[in-house]
Structure formats: C-alpha cells, structure tokens
Amino acid sequence: MASLHFLVIDGYRRDGREGLVAAGATSAGKLYERMLLGCHPDATVDILYPADPGAALPHGAALAAYDGIAWTGSSLTVYDGDDPAVHPQVEFAHAAFEAGVPSFGSCWAAQIAVVAAGGRCAANPRGREMGIARKIALTDDGRAHPLYLGKPRVFDAFISHEDEITHLPSGALNLAGNAFSSVQAVCVTHRRGTFWAVQYHPEYDLHELARLTYARRERLTGMGFFADVEAACDYVNTLETLHQNPSRRDLAWRLGIDEDIMNEDVRQAEVRNWIEHLVLPRKRA
Numbered sequence: 001m002a003s004l005h006f007l008v009i010d011g012y013r014r015d016g017r018e019g020l021v022a023a024g025a026t027s028a029g030k031l032y033e034r035m036l037l038g039c040h041p042d043a044t045v046d047i048l049y050p051a052d053p054g055a056a057l058p059h060g061a062a063l064a065a066y067d068g069i070a071w072t073g074s075s076l077t078v079y080d081g082d083d084p085a086v087h088p089q090v091e092f093a094h095a096a097f098e099a100g101v102p103s104f105g106s107c108w109a110a111q112i113a114v115v116a117a118g119g120r121c122a123a124n125p126r127g128r129e130m131g132i133a134r135k136i137a138l139t140d141d142g143r144a145h146p147l148y149l150g151k152p153r154v155f156d157a158f159i160s161h162e163d164e165i166t167h168l169p170s171g172a173l174n175l176a177g178n179a180f181s182s183v184q185a186v187c188v189t190h191r192r193g194t195f196w197a198v199q200y201h202p203e204y205d206l207h208e209l210a211r212l213t214y215a216r217r218e219r220l221t222g223m224g225f226f227a228d229v230e231a232a233c234d235y236v237n238t239l240e241t242l243h244q245n246p247s248r249r250d251l252a253w254r255l256g257i258d259e260d261i262m263n264e265d266v267r268q269a270e271v272r273n274w275i276e277h278l279v280l281p282r283k284r285a
Helices: 014-022 028-039 060-064 087-099 108-116 206-215 217-222 229-244 249-255 269-284
Strands: 005-009 044-048 068-071 103-106 120-123 129-138 154-161 163-167 172-177 185-190 193-198
Touching: 005 028, 014 028, 014 206, 028 044, 028 269, 060 087, 068 108, 068 269, 087 108, 087 193, 103 108, 103 269, 108 120, 108 163, 108 185, 108 193, 129 206, 154 206, 193 269, 206 217, 206 229, 217 229, 229 249
Parallel strands: 005 044, 005 068, 068 103, 103 193
Antiparallel strands: 120 163, 129 154, 129 172, 172 185, 185 193
C-alpha cells in the first residue's frame, strides 16, 4: 500500500505563527506534521495556511486525493463571521465534508467542525482554560467510540482556549467533557465526511506548553493565572526542566501531572485511533 498523504491546515494567521516562533514554540502546522510522522513515519505531509490572504486551498479531485486532513489550533474566533481569516476555513471544512476526506484536529478544529455542520460556538463564560485540562471524562458515546480506544475514562490533557462548543449540529456526538467545558471532544458526521476533533491538544508536550505560556505570559498574568510575570516565568522554567528530566517525580507531583501528559502513547491515542479507524479503511477501500 502506498504511504499515507496528509494535509495539515494551520489555522493561525501569519502574525500568530510568528509570535509563537519568536517565543521558542513550534508553529502549529509543523507541530502537527511532527505528530503525524511520529504515528506514520513513511507518510507525506503538506501544510497550508488558509488564514493568509490569497491562500489557495485544494478542491475537487486534488482534495479527495488526500488520505486525511489534520487541523491545528488557532488564536482566531470561529463565530466572528466578519473576520476574513475565518470564512475560508469554514468553507474548506464544508468542502472536506463533501469530499468525504476524514478529518481530525485540536481545539479550533472542533469548533470549525461543529460550525461547518450547522452547530454553534461562543465565548466560554468561565474564561480561559489554560495549561492542563483536568478530569476530562468520556461520555457514554465516548466510551463506546473508537476515538478513545486505549484511553482512560477520565484523563488530563494539554489545553488553551476561551471559546467553546455550545450547540452540536445534527449528526454530531459529544464524546467527552469536564467541569470547564461540557464538550471536550466531538464526532461530526456531515454530508459524505466524518470529523473527529478534541478541544485539547494531543500534539503539545511540556516544552510546547512552556513556550506557549511564555508567549502569553503578560496576558495570562493579567487574567489571574499568575501573581506576576516572574511567577509565569518560574512556571515556564519548571515545565522545561521536567521536559528535559522526565524522571523528576518531585516536579511532576508539584505540577499534578502523570502519564496522561507524560506518556506520548496515552496522550496521542486519539490521533492513532483516527488513522487506524478512519484514514486507513478509506485508503484500503
């Protein structure tokens, strides 16, 4: 069988990507490419940036030729219909559903999938969920769904978002939630396609969370996550130290994290399940 060919949709604007890279983070598209190649080293990956003015997106046979589409997070707001960086991404999600190409993604991806199929999102009245989402619990649908094979029924995950899914469209399932956001994962079946998406970020590791926190340290301090910027930088340094020294049980205890976060096989089980249960069967058909 020929190797898998993935399309990664990086949802950030250019300035957003540049801000992350300036803080030492990996751009969202490159981070997703790394994760996909970790799952299937012989795959090929194209990265597109639909939020950039004049970006050309595949359609018709060129779109249908991809084995899967992976969507990154974004600093955009999906319900801002006047934002010219948002509309092309919603329209491309429509095209992906029509083409029947299976999609997977994080955060922004879940919101895009729901809105493109007729659902709704809004600002979360609780504010920002940041760093590590606690006690994400599978719903009855989630416990029966192949997205979560090999995953604990309750787990923690990397996260960063202020918006949330408020209304699921017809043909969608809520697969997981927690006290902060009742919808933490969705399966959206629409037109000819299926989109599995999570509100959290399996593509992150401790280093990437550290760099994201550093990039937004002043804003997060203003939101009350840290007493001051120095405390934010101390948190960043702790994350980086544990990333470099994963045997530091004292730091893992202080941060309140375990194998949900530290074990890549657990953290990225959803991505591997998507490939195994949606991408590969379509490839073989």
